[in-house]
Structure formats: C-alpha cells, structure tokens
Amino acid sequence: MKRLKVFGSLVKDSLDTITHGSKKYHLWMGFLTFVMLAGMYCYSIQLEHGLSVTGMTDRVSWGLYISNFTFLVGVAAAAVMLVMPTYVLKDIDFKQAVLIGEGLAVAALIMCLAFVIADMGGPSVLWHMIPGIGVFNFPNSMLTWDVLVLNGYLFLNLTIPLYILFRHYQGKDAKPKVYIPGAFLSVFWAVAIHLVTAFLYQGLQARPFWNNALLGPRFLASAFAAGPALIILVLGIIRNYTEFKIQDKTIKKIAMVVTVAAQINLIMLISELFKEFYAPTHHSESAYYLFFGLHGKDALLPWIWTAIPLNVLATVLLTFHKLRNNFKVLFFCCFILFIAIWIEKGFGLIVPGFIPGPYGKIAEYAPTGVEIGVTLGIWALGAFIFTILARTAIGIELGKLRYKKALK
Amino acid sequence: MSDSNNKWFSLNIGRKDREASKSCSCGKTSGGCGGSSNAHHITEDEFTEAAIHASIGEERTKDGFEQVFDVKMDRRSAFKKLTASLLIGAGAVSTSCSVISGDESKEKAQIDWEEQFKGNYKLMTDDEKKATVDRLVRSYQLRTGKTISMSSKNAEDNVLFGYAFNISKCQGYMDCVNACVEENNQDRDSQMQYIRIHEMKDGKGFNFNEADDNYYHEVPAEGHFYMGTQCFHCDNPPCTEVCPVQATWREDDGLVVVDYDWCVGCRYCMAACPYDGRRFNWSKPEVPEAEINKNQHYLGNRMRKKGVMEKCTFCVQRSRAGKNPACVEACPTGARIFGNLLDPDSTIRWVLENKKVFRLKEDLGTEPKFWYFMD
Ligand code: SF4
Ligand code: SF4
Numbered sequence: 001m002k003r004l005k006v007f008g009s010l011v012k013d014s015l016d017t018i019t020h021g022s023k024k025y026h027l028w029m030g031f032l033t034f035v036m037l038a039g040m041y042c043y044s045i046q047l048e049h050g051l052s053v054t055g056m057t058d059r060v061s062w063g064l065y066i067s068n069f070t071f072l073v074g075v076a077a078a079a080v081m082l083v084m085p086t087y088v089l090k091d092i093d094f095k096q097a098v099l100i101g102e103g104l105a106v107a108a109l110i111m112c113l114a115f116v117i118a119d120m121g122g123p124s125v126l127w128h129m130i131p132g133i134g135v136f137n138f139p140n141s142m143l144t145w146d147v148l149v150l151n152g153y154l155f156l157n158l159t160i161p162l163y164i165l166f167r168h169y170q171g172k173d174a175k176p177k178v179y180i181p182g183a184f185l186s187v188f189w190a191v192a193i194h195l196v197t198a199f200l201y202q203g204l205q206a207r208p209f210w211n212n213a214l215l216g217p218r219f220l221a222s223a224f225a226a227g228p229a230l231i232i233l234v235l236g237i238i239r240n241y242t243e244f245k246i247q248d249k250t251i252k253k254i255a256m257v258v259t260v261a262a263q264i265n266l267i268m269l270i271s272e273l274f275k276e277f278y279a280p281t282h283h284s285e286s287a288y289y290l291f292f293g294l295h296g297k298d299a300l301l302p303w304i305w306t307a308i309p310l311n312v313l314a315t316v317l318l319t320f321h322k323l324r325n326n327f328k329v330l331f332f333c334c335f336i337l338f339i340a341i342w343i344e345k346g347f348g349l350i351v352p353g354f355i356p357g358p359y360g361k362i363a364e365y366a367p368t369g370v371e372i373g374v375t376l377g378i379w380a381l382g383a384f385i386f387t388i389l390a391r392t393a394i395g396i397e398l399g400k401l402r403y404k405k406a407l408k
Numbered sequence: 409m410s411d412s413n414n415k416w417f418s419l420n421i422g423r424k425d426r427e428a429s430k431s432c433s434c435g436k437t438s439g440g441c442g443g444s445s446n447a448h449h450i451t452e453d454e455f456t457e458a459a460i461h462a463s464i465g466e467e468r469t470k471d472g473f474e475q476v477f478d479v480k481m482d483r484r485s486a487f488k489k490l491t492a493s494l495l496i497g498a499g500a501v502s503t504s505c506s507v508i509s510g511d512e513s514k515e516k517a518q519i520d521w522e523e524q525f526k527g528n529y530k531l532m533t534d535d536e537k538k539a540t541v542d543r544l545v546r547s548y549q550l551r552t553g554k555t556i557s558m559s560s561k562n563a564e565d566n567v568l569f570g571y572a573f574n575i576s577k578c579q580g581y582m583d584c585v586n587a588c589v590e591e592n593n594q595d596r597d598s599q600m601q602y603i604r605i606h607e608m609k610d611g612k613g614f615n616f617n618e619a620d621d622n623y624y625h626e627v628p629a630e631g632h633f634y635m636g637t638q639c640f641h642c643d644n645p646p647c648t649e650v651c652p653v654q655a656t657w658r659e660d661d662g663l664v665v666v667d668y669d670w671c672v673g674c675r676y677c678m679a680a681c682p683y684d685g686r687r688f689n690w691s692k693p694e695v696p697e698a699e700i701n702k703n704q705h706y707l708g709n710r711m712r713k714k715g716v717m718e719k720c721t722f723c724v725q726r727s728r729a730g731k732n733p734a735c736v737e738a739c740p741t742g743a744r745i746f747g748n749l750l751d752p753d754s755t756i757r758w759v760l761e762n763k764k765v766f767r768l769k770e771d772l773g774t775e776p777k778f779w780y781f782m783d
Binding site: 049050051052056057058061062116119120121122123124125126128129134135136137140141142143144147200201203204205206207353354356357358359360361 | 524527528531598600604606616617618619621637646649650651652653654655669670671672673674675676678679680681682683684686687688689690691692713714715716717772773774
C-alpha cells in the first residue's frame with residue numbers, strides 16, 4: 001500500500017514537472033503536439049481511404065513506415081551500449097547517461113510499435129495477433145518473434161529505470177541485486193531485437209537483396225553507431241539546457257563506441273559492395289538499382305549518394321582522436337552519421353528489396369504527403385515521450401523531485 | 409449453431425459429417441443449410457441433391473481433356489448451374505423469411521458482432537465454418553436484399569490440384585485475365601488482376617527483365633511469345649510460413665488460401681512470395697452490384713474488404729465443385745490445363761509425364777504446382 005502511495009505521488013510530481021517549465025520548453029512541447037495532431041489527421045485519412053493514400057503498391061509493398069521501424073529498432077538497441085558498462089562493470093561515468101539512454105530506448109520502441117500499426121491494413125483486427133485470444137504463428141513467423149522481443153525489451157527498459165528512479169525518488173539507493181540481473185538480460189535482449197528484426201528480412205528467399213548472411217551483423221554495427229550518436233546529441237542538448245551535469249569523459253567514452261561501430265559498419269559496407277559489383281549476378285540488380293539506377297529509373301540515387309559520403313566523412317573524422325575530442329566536430333559527426341544511417345537502413349534497405357520485382361519489373365516508390373505526415377507525427381510522438389521521461393528522470397536525479405520532502 | 413461442437417467429436421464422425429454436408433455445400437447451398445429449421449430439412453436436402461446433379465453431374469463424368477476443349481458444353485453447364493443456384497437462392501429466401509423475426513437491424517448488429525469476433529477459419533470445425541458462411545450470406549441479404557450462395561466445402565481426399573501452361577499455345581489474348589476478374593470479384597477501381605501475361609521477345613529466351621506485363625496493343629504481336637504467371641500454389645509455400653496470424657495456409661488439396669477476415673494486412677506474405685502471386689486491397693474493393701459473381705466460396709471469391717490480402721485460389725469455388733478454374737475455361741487457345749495430380753488419368757498427369765516441363769525459380773525450394781511446357 002505504501003508503495004502505491006509513493007508511486008501515486010511520483011506520478012503527480014512528475015506531472016507537475018512536465019507541465020511547468022521555461023517558455024522554450026512550452027514552445028517545444030506545443031510544437032510537438034501540433035505535429036502529432038497533424039500526423040493523427042493524416043492517419044485518419046489513411047484509416048478512411050485505406051493504404052492507397054500512401055505511395056505503396058503491390059509492387060513495392062513496404063515503404064516509409066517499415067523503413068523507419070527498422071531504423072528505430074536499431075536506436076532502441078543502442079541503449080544497451082550504455083547499460084552494460086554502468087550497471088554491470090560499475091563504470092560510474094555512464095550512470096547519468098544511462099537513464100537518458102533507456103528513456104531513448106522506450107521512446108524508440110513506442111515509435112516502432114506505432115510505425116508497425118500505421119503500416120497495418122487492418123488495425124481493428126490486431127487482436128488476432130495477441131497470443132491466447134488470437135492465433136500467434138510462433139515460432140514459424142519471424143514477425144511474431146519480433147513482437148515478442150520488442151515488447152519484452154520495452155518491458156525491461158521501462159522497469160529498470162523505473163525501479164532506480166523510484167528508489168532515488170524516496171531518497172534511497174537502488175539495490176544492485178535487483179537491477180543487475182535485469183541489466184544483464186537487457187544486454188542480450190538488445191542484440192536479440194536487432195538480430196530478429198534483421199532475420200525478418202534476411203529469411204526471405206524471394207528477395208535476394210535481403211537474403212544475405214551479412215544483414216544481421218550489419219544491422220548491429222549500424223545500430224551501435226546510430227543509436228549512441230543520437231544519445232550524444234541528446235546529452236549535448238541536455239547539458240546545454242538543464243543543470244544536469246554530464247561529464248566530458250562520459251560523452252568521450254560514448255564517442256569511442258560510435259567510432260568503433262561506424263568503422264565496423266564501413267568495413268561491412270565495403271564487403272557488401274565488393275560482392276555485388278565485382279562479380280555481379282542476377283541478384284545484384286537491386287544493388288545496381290540503389291546505387292546507379294536501372295533502365296533510367298533512379299529515384300533512390302540522391303538518397304544513397306547523400307548517405308554514403310556522409311557515412312564515410314563521419315567515420316573518417318571520428319577516427320582521429322583530435323577531431324573526435326573537439327565537441328563541435330563530434331556533434332557534427334554524430335549528426336551526419338545519424339542521417340546517413342537513417343537513409344541507408346531505412347529507405348536504402350527496404351525499398352530496393354522490392355525493386356526489381358520478382359519478374360524484373362521496376363516500379364518505383366515515393367512516399368506521399370499523408371505518409372510523410374504520419375511519419376513526422378510518430379517522430380513527434382517519440383520526441384514527446386522522450387522529453388517527458390527525460391524531464392522526470394533529470395528532476396529526480398537532481399534531487400528536485402523527492403517524496404514528501406517536508407516530512408523527512 | 410456450433411453447440412454440437414463437442415470435445416468427443418472424433419475423426420470418423422467428423423468425416424461422416426463432412427460427407428453428408430458435402431452434398432449441400434457444393435458451391436451454392438449454404439442458403440439452404442442456412443435456414444435450417446428442422447421441418448424443412450429433408451426437403452431442402454433433396455432439393456439440393458437434385459440441383460447439384462443438374463448442375464455438375466455432367467462434369468463429374470467428363471475427363472480433363474473434354475473440360476478444357478469442349479467450351480460449348482461447359483458454357484451450357486455453367487448456365488445450368490447458374491439457374492440452379494438461383495433456384496436455391498429463392499428457396500433460401502422463402503425458408504429464412506419464415507423463420508426470422510421482424511427486427512432486422514438487431515440481427516444485423518448481432519451478425520456484425522459475431523463476425524468481428526469470430527475465429528480463424530482454418531481452425532474452425534465444419535459446423536463453425538457453416539455458421540460463419542450462413543452469417544455472411546444473411547448479412548449480404550439484409551444489406552442488399554440479394555441472395556448469394558457461399559460454400560464452405562472442404563478439401564476432398566485424394567485430390568491435389570496442379571496446373572500446366574503451354575507456352576507454345578498462348579497468344580496473349582488476356583481472356584483468362586478478364587474471366588478471372590469477373591469470376592473472382594476483384595476490385596475494379598484499381599484494376600486488380602491475379603494473372604499477369606508477360607510478352608517476351610523471340611530469340612531472347614525467357615527474359616522476364618525485358619518482358620512487358622502491361623501491354624495494350626493487338627496480339628499476338630509479331631516476334632513475341634507469351635507467358636502467364638499467377639500464384640503457383642507452392643507445395644512448400646514461403647508466404648504461409650511468415651504470416652504472423654496464420655491467416656493464409658495450404659489446404660489439403662494443395663490450394664494456398666487466405667482468410668480475408670483474419671488477415672491483419674501486414675503484407676509480410678507479399679514480401680515473401682517469389683512469384684508476385686499476391687494482391688493487396690489498398691482501398692475498399694468496389695464491384696458493381698450487377699457484376700458480382702454470387703456463386704462464392706468462403707476461401708475464394710467472396711467479397712473482400714479494404715486492407716486485406718488476396719490471391720488466386722485456382723477458383724476454389726469452382727475447382728472444389730469439380731469444375732475448371734475460370735482462366736482455364738476462358739482460354740481460347742487451350743494453353744491452360746488444370747486437374748488433379750493424384751488422378752493418374754487426368755490431363756495434367758498426361759502433360760507432366762509426356763512433355764518436357766519446367767517450373768520457375770526451382771532453386772528456391774518452393775515446389776510450385778504450376779508447370780510450363782511447349783509443344
Ligand atoms: S506463388 Fe507466392 S503466393 Fe502463391 S503459394 Fe507460392 S509463395 Fe505463396
Ligand atoms: S498480409 Fe495477411 S495473410 Fe499476409 S502475412 Fe499479413 S496477416 Fe498474413
């Protein structure tokens with residue numbers, strides 16, 4: 001009972017923090033709300049008219065939604081890069097960063113689920129997927145694996161920080177015995193969500209562009225580059241706008257993670273390109289389409305030729321210690337790396353899988369306004385959730401939020 | 409209706425039951441079963457039996473070759489079948505009208521409720537299958553005042569459907585495509601077509617990359633040959649494995665089908681199909697009332713809704729009633745051959761044994777039941 005009371009007061013206090021803030025904060029939240037509402041309006045159009053309002057067709061049947069879903073799974077998985085050293089290796093440096101990282105994971109996972117639901121033709125019968133009342137095609141369908149691991153990961157990333165914050169809120173220390181097993185588990189889990197998501201595509205013999213053994217490992221490498229890159233950017237912003245202290249050492253360590261992952265990612269990219277272009281087979285056509293266009297159809301060229309130089313530039317810059325330790329350069333690198341991987345793993349991965357079609361037909365795909373609107377809305381939703389989570393966490397960590405301070 | 413669905417429903421009894429119900433689910437009798445008040449039961453059954461004999465009795469004795477080439481005969485029997493189904497439809501109206509209460513909107517709501525929360529067709533017992541089919545027929549009647557007939561006929565024993573395509577004969581007329589659209593109630597707005605005819609240049613081999621599957625000119629075009637593709641009803645279908653809710657599966661007679669009411673529209677199966685065999689309802693499918701084919705099967709050409717997957721079913725409403733699929737019947741050149749692979753006397757078996765047949769993308773291990781051959 002007492003716990004419940006404490007929890008209630010935590011929720012009340014956090015609501016209080018969320019609704020109060022500077023003008024800039026209110027502007028930011030107002031802006032996000034506006035974008036979310038616009039996205040909801042776009043989604044209502046989609047519900048009314050069906051998925052025909054998107055750019056998807058029978059020839060290219062997955063598009064922007066699934067691209068973003070794939071990318072965001074990677075972002076969610078990256079939180080683990082911070083979890084492990086902090087909780088398990090007792091590296092104090094990361095302690096503040098990790099709560100932010102887990103908040104990011106929660107936001108990313110909710111966005112993932114939102115993107116999947118936005119992509120469904122029949123959201124009203126989604127209960128068919130709930131084990132028990134529906135039919136859950138486990139273990140045959142990789143999608144059911146994905147549903148399981150994503151929700152499990154969401155649960156882990158909600159409960160661990162909640163427990164820690166809950167203890168800190170009451171002015172107590174969190175007991176390592178309670179959260180360390182959870183942290184361990186989430187380390188494996190993070191690898192699993194990413195590998196399983198890769199297997200979703202990798203397991204389709206119909207699509208040679210996806211059906212290659214490197215897809216899973218490359219997913220991991222790019223995730224561990226893009227995710228922490230985003231965390232660095234967020235930490236930079238938080239450092240600037242709040243009193244939350246994040247040491248340079250922390251950011252530098254995360255930058256190291258980003259660098260190594262980006263390097264591995266680049267090596268794998270080279271290996272993939274070598275295979276596709278040194279001895280091109282019939283199965284290399286998708287890669288040809290992606291990088292050079294086929295039969296005059298070249299909608300993806302601007303995207304991929306933005307992504308590749310950005311990726312290479314960021315990786316090279318990050319490789320030099322001097323440059324990496326300069327925060328201006330670091331933030332710039334993280335930003336372009338994030339964009340590059342978003343393109344490469346979203347658009348650059350999903351769309352060419354369908355082009356050329358099973359019989360060589362090249363039908364191009366371009367997202368429509370409605371689709372972009374829904375996508376922006378979901379991103380705004382993610383940012384909104386993250387802001388709320390981060391604000392509460394920072395409040396508690398700074399000691400501003402405490403349970404019945406007066407009584408103590 | 410499903411209260412007789414007990415745990416002790418043993419296999420033998422089930423089979424017997426299926427045998428018995430076979431006669432009244434031959435494609436057009438669910439109306440008759442639907443109104444099943446006990447008093448009418450026997451007469452209805454007799455009526456049905458007679459009607460079925462009138463409609464497809466002839467085909468039962470025909471072999472595959474005649475079915476393919478004797479177009480006239482088939483049209484006649486199709487006409488007969490249509491008349492028979494109309495008769496049965498009328499019978500259903502009269503019986504059901506005497507049973508129902510006046511409160512139609514209440515019934516409509518009840519049906520909608522039960523339809524929204526019904527289970528996966530694949531896992532239903534025969535009684536439940538019949539119940540849902542009856543509900544759908546009734547719902548259509550309440551909404552439009554028209555009667556359709558919908559079958560829930562199961563796969564028969566010792567049947568495995570297969571298809572062969574004669575590349576030398578096909579001239580690209582696309583009659584099959586049109587017949588398919590009419591038979592299967594596909595969305596007219598988006599011009600959904602299950603069959604694609606690929607026009608290829610002579611001397612280039614089977615070069616799908618340079619083929620045109622969307623031509624609008626007079627055929628046969630000089631220097632070209634034609635090849636049709638559709639769902640190949642793979643014996644080891646990758647599309648069914650990936651479905652998260654088992655809304656699509658391989659039936660015992662080899663047909664790969666979709667339960668349109670169970671599909672959640674994730675389109676994973678579409679990505680998994682190596683043969684471009686699946687079509688998605690991107691918007692609400694529209695078929696003019698006058699053009700609706702009212703002879704339906706739950707797994708086949710019944711009306712779909714938006715946001716669900718569909719595909720060629722080898723016209724399950726026809727093939728399980730002993731007829732050829734619409735494309736086979738419509739083909740003016742006789743390039744299409746359909747039949748039971750387990751029947752040693754069938755035409756399809758003759759083709760497989762005497763022609764040099766091949767299949768597409770055999771390296772994928774999907775085992776399509778769709779063969780190509782040349783004269
Ligand atoms: S052709 Fe495609 S849709 Fe048809 S059974 Fe094979 S994989 Fe499935
Ligand atoms: S679209 Fe429908 S049939 Fe296809 S995999 Fe998804 S739920 Fe299954």
